[in-house]
Amino acid sequence: MHGGIRVSEDRMSSFKNSSLLISILIVSVVLAFIIVWLSMAKSMSYADMKTILTTTTATFGTLLGIITAGLMFTQGRFSELTSELTEKSPNYLAKVLSLEKIQSIETLLLALKKAFTQLAASTRIAEERNLYERIVAKASSMFVDFAVLLNLKLTQQGLVDTGLLVSEMDSSLYRVYQKRRQSVNKEWQIFSVIKRIIDTWEAPAAFFIAKSNRETPLQADLKSSIAILKLKENVGESSTNIRTEVAKTLSELNDEFSEISKRLHEDRIPQLLPQMKQASTIRGKYFYLALAFIAAPLLINLLILPQLSETTTTFFQPIISITSLLSVLGVIFLLLYIHKILSV
C-alpha cells in the first residue's frame, strides 16, 4: 500500500550522477596510473622534474586559494537563504498551519484513505485498482507529512504530542513517519515537507508539459475517480453516496490546500527551496571533491619536494607523474565547481 511513497526522482538522478562521476574518476585514476607505469622506462631529467613539481605546487596553491573563496561565496549564499527561510518558518507553524487546520485536513485525508482502500478491495479490474491504490498511497504520504508538521508544531509550542495521528498508521507507514520526522533538523526544513504536500496535491504549475513527463497529482486522480464513479453509477455498478462523499472531500481539501499553496507561492518558497538545495549540494559534494583532487597532489608534492635528490627523483618518478595528472583532473573539477557556483 505504501509502495507509492517513493524516493523522489530528483534524489535518484542526483545519486546516479554522483555514481557516474565517481566511476569516471576511478577509471581516470586507474588509467593515469597504467599510462604512467607503462612510460616509466622513459627517462626524465632531474631539472625537469623539479620544475614540474615547483610549478604544480605553486599553481595548486593558488587554486586552493580560489576554491576557498568559492566556498565562502557558496556558504554566504547558503546562509542567506537559510536565514530567509528560517525567518518565515515560525509564522507558518503558528498561523498558516493552525492546529484546527491540520486536524481538519488529517480527518479528510483519513476519510479518503479509508474510502479508496474499500474501493480498491471491491474492484476486480487491475487498472481501476491501481488508480485507487495510487490515491491511497498519496493520501497516506500526505497524512504522514501532516503528522510530522503537527509533531513539530507541538514541539515548538512546548506541548506533548498525544500520538493520535500515529495511532492511525500501520508499521510501514510509521517507519516512513519516523524517517521523515528525523530528516527535519532545521527550522527551514519544514518548507520541504509543506512543498512535498502541495506537490503531491496540485497539478504542476506550468501547463504545456508533455503528459508523459508529469506525475498525476492526487487532485487529478481524485477527479478521474469521480468521473469513473459517476459513469459506474449510470450503469448501476456504484452508489451515488461514495461519489458525493469523495467530491465533497475533494472540494474541502481543495479549499484548504489552495490557501496554503497561495501563501507558499507568495513567499517564493518553491523558488527558494531548489536554490537552497543546489547551494547545499555545491557546498558539500563538489567542493570536497574538488578540494580532495587539489589538496592531495599538493600535499604529496610538498612532501616530495624537500626530499628531492636524483636518487629520490627516480624513485618517485611515477608518483610525481600521477599527482600531476590528478592535478589536471583537479582543474576540471574546479571549473565545474565555479560553473555551478555561478549558476546558483
Place this chain on the structure above:
Amino acid sequence: MLLLTKTLVTVWMWRAVKKSAEKQIRALFAEHSIPPMEVIIPILEKTGRGEQELTAQIYNTYSSLIKGLKEILGLKDKNMKTVAKVWEAVLGFEGSKFEPIELTESRFSFSIPDCPMLHVGKDVSLNVKGKFCDLICTAGSRALMDTVLSPHKGSCTWNKALIRGAGKCTVVFELVKTA
C-alpha cells in the same frame, strides 16, 4: 519617452491579461474532467454497458470546456480558424502534442503522435480499442463542431493509425457544404 512608456504599459497589461486568462483556463480544466481511458475502457468492457453514458459524459465535458475557452479567449467567429485555435488550446492545456497540417476556410487537419487508446492495457483487443476510439472521437469532435461552428455543419474523420501501430494519427475537420 511617451512612446516607450505607452509600450511598456501595453506590454504589462497584455501580460496581466494573459496571466489572468491562463488562471481562468486552469480553473476550467480543473472543473471539467473525463475519466481516464486506460481505466474506464476495461471497466466498460467487463460490464458490457455504459458506452452511451461515456459518450454523453465526453460530449458534455468537452462542450463545457470549449464554451468556457471561447469566452476566456474571446473567440466569436464560427469558422475553421476558431476550431483550430480552440483545439490547439485544448490539446496544449491537456499536455498533448500535435502538428498542424492544413488550415483553410473549409478544412483543418493535424496529426497527433499520442492518444489515450495507446495507454489502454494490452489485454484489451484492437477491436475494442477501435470501437472506443470511434466513440470518443465522435463525441469530442461533435462537441467541438457544435460549440464552435453551429449553425454551420462540419464533419470529422480520423485514420486510427496509432491503434494500428503507425507513427501518427491524422484528424481532419471539414465544413459541410449546404445547398
